[in-house]
Amino acid sequence: MLQRCKLTVLIGLILMSTQAFAQKEVSNDWIEDAHLKSRYGELDFKGGYPSAESAQRLREALFVNRAVEVYLAQMPTVSWYSVWKGTQQAGQAKPNQLVIWESLMDAQTLLLTGNTETVYGLAAVDLRNGPVVIEVPPKMLGGVSDIRQAEIIGIGPGGMDKGQGGKVLLLPPGYEGTVPQGYLVGHSPSYRAVFGVRGFQVDGSTAPAVALMKQTRIYPLSAAANPPAQAFFNGSGQRVDTLFPDNIAFFDELGRLVQDEPKAIFTDPDRFAMANVGLVSGQPFQPDAAQKKLLAEAAQLGGAYARVNGFDSRDPARLVYPDRKWEWTFIGGSATWDAQGYVNSDRRAAFAYSAIGMSPAMASKAVGVGSQYIWTMRDADGAYLDGGRDYHLRIPANVPVKDFWSVVVYDAQTRSLLRTGQKFPSISQYSGPVVNADGSVDIWFGPVAPAGKEKNWVQTVPGKGWFTIMRFYGPLGPFFDKTWRPEDIARR
Template identity: 40%
Template sequence: MKYLPEQGLRTSAIIGVMFFAGSGSVFAQVSQETLKSIGIPDKVETPIGKLEFFDGVPTQATVETLYDNLDRMRAVEVYLNNQGAASLNAMRKGNAGIGADASNKVTITEQLLKPESLYLTGNTSTLYALTYLDLKTEGPLVVELPPGMLGFLDDAWFRFIDNLGVIGPDKGKGGKYLLLPPDYSGDEPEGYFIVKLPTYNNLMFLRGSIAKGLPPAVENIKSKLRIYPLAKAANPPATEFINISGKSYSTIVTRDFSFFEDLNELVQVEPIDAIGPEMRGQLAAIGIVKGKLFNPDTRMKQLLSEAANIGNATARAITYQPRIDGVFIYPDTNSAWTTAYANKNTSFEADGTMNLDARPLFYFNATGVTPAMATSHAGAGSDYALAYLDADKNAFDGSKTYKLHLPPNVPINNFWAVTLYDTQTRSLLQTSQTFPTVGSQSEGFQKNEDGSYDVYFGPKAPEGKESNWLETIPGKSWFTILRLYGPLEPWISKTWRPSEIEPVK
């Protein structure tokens, strides 16, 4: 054998492979070029450091470096691929912390959602009522739904299960729903809209119309919404309502080791087939296995903490500079306006392929999944446009003043609103304004002579534009969502479009 240090490879002058053909044999030479393409040098410089080998065999230090990298990479994938599960679990824990710790304890925004409550891109224009359904503890649940609701059910991984209310089987008339857990094998009684759920932990998300005012909408929910176990249907316990308007608490996913601890708790409760083998394999690779103790050592805890930070940063890169199709609303221009659902796809899957960037793009920034939120019907429902960057594709600066121009005849059947969000929490921006929202329902909002509108963003209101101004904070960034309720055809066909958000010179 001859060692060639300048190539960093241990080779032989003639590398032979014995072939047997009858009683004879021949040697076939392997070229140096072929060997280079399949071998590895003794020293390799990589982004994770110098890797060293003895004739292709990694040294102990290199093995440790590579396994650290492998475990960290897998943990980053777990962080990104399970944002939905982590988000729903964070919402459940956050609300439990203020007393909403059972299926029949419903949080409600009696005075609308305010910035003190950290919810991913919640809005200040509609009445929310939501609860976390624990079918593991309480078994099959009955939901007596009031009329006029708009809602849906999502499972523990924040995947859509069914619609409720106006877009559900009760068609807005209200009625009794029976929610069955994954292991249910009993009778299915008549008189209910039956929904079979694939997980034990689930979210019920409701919105009430405030077209006739907020108090009547609140009363409709509080007087008629009932949630109780089927086993107690003969004498159901009372449904409790917890007003979260103005309450200070968080429902936002963490970016540290606790992310994986919380995810493990969920995995231990849910059926093993709640997720597929590939995702279970990712979890198992970092020590999260149903029925087994999750007890990472000091090394692994450090890697998982690093992965949470990298995963969080990656989700932000996907948010601010998406590189997948179907995110930009006006892809033929350099517009910054985007949509939360790439290609308006709420399952994030098409042609048998999961879009691995589209999924965290949504779940890192928003909650509540139903196809109704991504399907445009002229004059009905709602649609959303998000601006994370200004007209020059720069981050918004809270110390500067910006302007959004909405051309005449904003195409809506109901109303429109512009709302500001904090780039750190992706929740309502906390300023001196009670609600960081302006729009067609805002008192005193000014319309231009030609029927168009201007919205201003900045630390101080431009003179005479106080009613059309949203306050920003020097030293902080922000982003905004334009919501259109009952969008009309010019919006859907893109013949009407908002301006880019321009710095005011």
């Protein structure tokens, strides 16, 4: 009898333990028999296993999710490739041409947040046939970046040439040939690179900067003994398109780079994510019809999220001033986006969707050197800037710059210069705005100029959103310590 009681107790303990284990399983929300409602539709499971329809739906959702992540992560690369192609194909598409915006950039150029006050020069460098020489004159500002927008060589006082100029020799990936003496050598991890320079106006004239840039020479090292004539193309007033797409063509462009650039330019996580959507190093990108449909969806979602990430950021470090709507373009103050001890891909993507040129000089916090950029797409009340409304911005006296300041307006759709009846949608130190008695400057935005304010007015377009970037060239101490700060843009 006693043994039977012990056995009964033991069985009871086992049953209790089994029930407790079963309850523990339930508490972990493991799926057994369920009909789940999700953002991907209704999902069916039986005995813990998905139905064929649910499995397919989830596979497609994972494919799209990974493709969106690829879109965001590879945006700087595809964008820079678009710049490379746009400048390569401009004009007569000569292989050694340098595109110079001799009369400044205007709304005809489709380039992410270009500046209307600075003379720009861009050249597509192709290293697939061997090393390339770039002769740069003294006092040139700029550099060479690989296809990932990472700087290979800086040019200027803080660059490899120390502002003295010289012959830059760009070597392709894995180059094992002889490197001649007398060159400033840069090793490019990619076969495609972009040479970019900029110059400032002198007494309102672009001529000195253009003349300096036209001393540049680009040619293959193999032709160093007898270089070809340098080709130039004036980009001012021309439709030079350097913008990347928000459709499946984005993945086609990336597929070209994955196919014929060294796989080492992408990280292991990059390659894993890309392989899962059919982008495999060294292989043609050939998605089937079903994959094309999903990639087209992912590109649209990627562009949509990029706009949320950039135009509706919740990053607490984005605000320049705690009481105003101005935001940093380089959130965290790093052009490599690793100020937190890791690469913040959201910050990088927010920049890359609306801007190009991730040069350390653009984020350097050096008094009187380089440049700083702040932007806003909202008015003082927090509403997005509307091209059909009228606004006012007051810039206090004594803007803290050694060189110059500018306020430039951009189309929120293209992120390029806003196309209006004005040649330049901007006000700057160079444009000669009317200055108030106290040294401040009032800027007016809207479809129609306020009477008597034409000199300080930037035209906007009803139905189009817009944003503005304020640039500080040679920023001084009051900018960095924030004892000087612009007002918010206010509706009037």
